[in-house]
Ligand SMILES: CC(=O)SCCNC(=O)CCNC(=O)[C@H](O)C(C)(C)COP(=O)(O)OP(=O)(O)OC[C@H]1O[C@@H](n2cnc3c(N)ncnc32)[C@H](O)[C@@H]1OP(=O)(O)O
């Protein structure tokens with residue numbers, strides 16, 4: 216038995232949800248470029264959950280269900296008020312999702328119908344939780360979700376208390392479409408491992424949120440923003456990146472386990488970053504990002520991943536840095552829950568082996584004889 220570090224190249228599940236064969240990302244067979252161009256996030260979630268795009272009636276029903284389920288229990292709002300104001304927002308989200316299970320009497324019902332409804336419920340509630348905490352920590356009261364608007368619209372409204380402009384809604388919606396699913400990435404794998412024990416969906420999503428939080432995965436978008444801020448100006452990009460590369464430090468938002476010739480989502484986010492910069496009359500963040508990309512790609516051959524340009528996009532949408540990864544979680548929840556449902560459809564506990572590298576034939580030494 217020989218272990219493969221990081222399970223690189225190991226095929227650990229079958230799935231018909233999304234594919235990244237030959238560097239082409241597709242949701243249920245539909246190329247991500249088409250999805251980014253035409254689909255809304257609600258359509259994307261439906262596609263991931265059901266395997267086909269919704270017709271008018273199916274989409275209307277999903278939107279209705281999302282709307283009906285978007286409030287969170289008052290008791291959770293009271294809990295959010297008790298959390299430290301400077302807590303990690305991903306830790307808050309992870310804790311809140313775990314707490315939501317306590318107030319859902321269907322939490323342990325693992326029937327397909329109950330889990331499908333819980334997927335919708337979580338999809339509707341995550342934005343409300345994040346926006347509520349973001350307001351509470353600023354000393355403001357959380358806002359109730361608006362009925363009949365998209366998740367992107369509602370999230371921006373609940374965050375700011377004002378009706379978002381159409382450009383911002385479209386940009387956030389597209390970002391949600393682009394992040395929705397990605398084959399067997401670390402957080403999805405974690406969700407599948409957890410649900411495969413036949414525990415409840417809240418436990419699996421809690422695992423997934425904890426996994427997405429790390430800077431090698433979803434947390435990289437926040438680290439990218441730290442880097443762009445540290446660089447601060449176009450002239451500073453080159454010395455900054457040279458220094459990092461000389462010190463053999465990682466450049467966040469670059470590289471990918473599977474994509475070696477570029478992440479097909481990055482170009483869409485790059486385009487959005489440019490457009491938002493031009494519209495706002497300030498392309499500094501975009502310009503610094505492009506410079507960083509040319510330096511890192513030129514010198515290391517590493518390409519930007521989905522997290523790189525999303526940092527400047529979210530910042531230009533006025534979103535605080537520590538909400539970037541929670542936004543990723545809002546989107547990826549659709550993929551996580553699709554994978555959880557798929558895992559349960561044909562379940563077997565996920566239990567690989569480890570290559571043991573420790574000692575054999577050791578003896579128990581009584582404590583008084585130990586050195
Ligand atoms: C949504 C997402 O999760 S997308 C990924 C988000 N994460 C990041 O952006 C963090 C930065 N990137 C990375 O840490 C990595 O590229 C990962 C985690 C994405 C992929 O990791 P792996 O598949 O294990 O790549 P691995 O670490 O083997 O990289 C191969 C080589 O490229 C180097 N490398 C990879 N990424 C980077 C980077 N961002 N900056 C500098 N060097 C890098 C590695 O140091 C390694 O060099 P070596 O062979 O000299 O040791």
Ligand SMILES: O=C([O-])CC(=O)C(=O)O
Pocket residue numbers: 396397399400401471472473520521
């Ligand atoms: O697939 C991966 O390893 C990481 C990634 O790009 C994602 O989760 O979107």
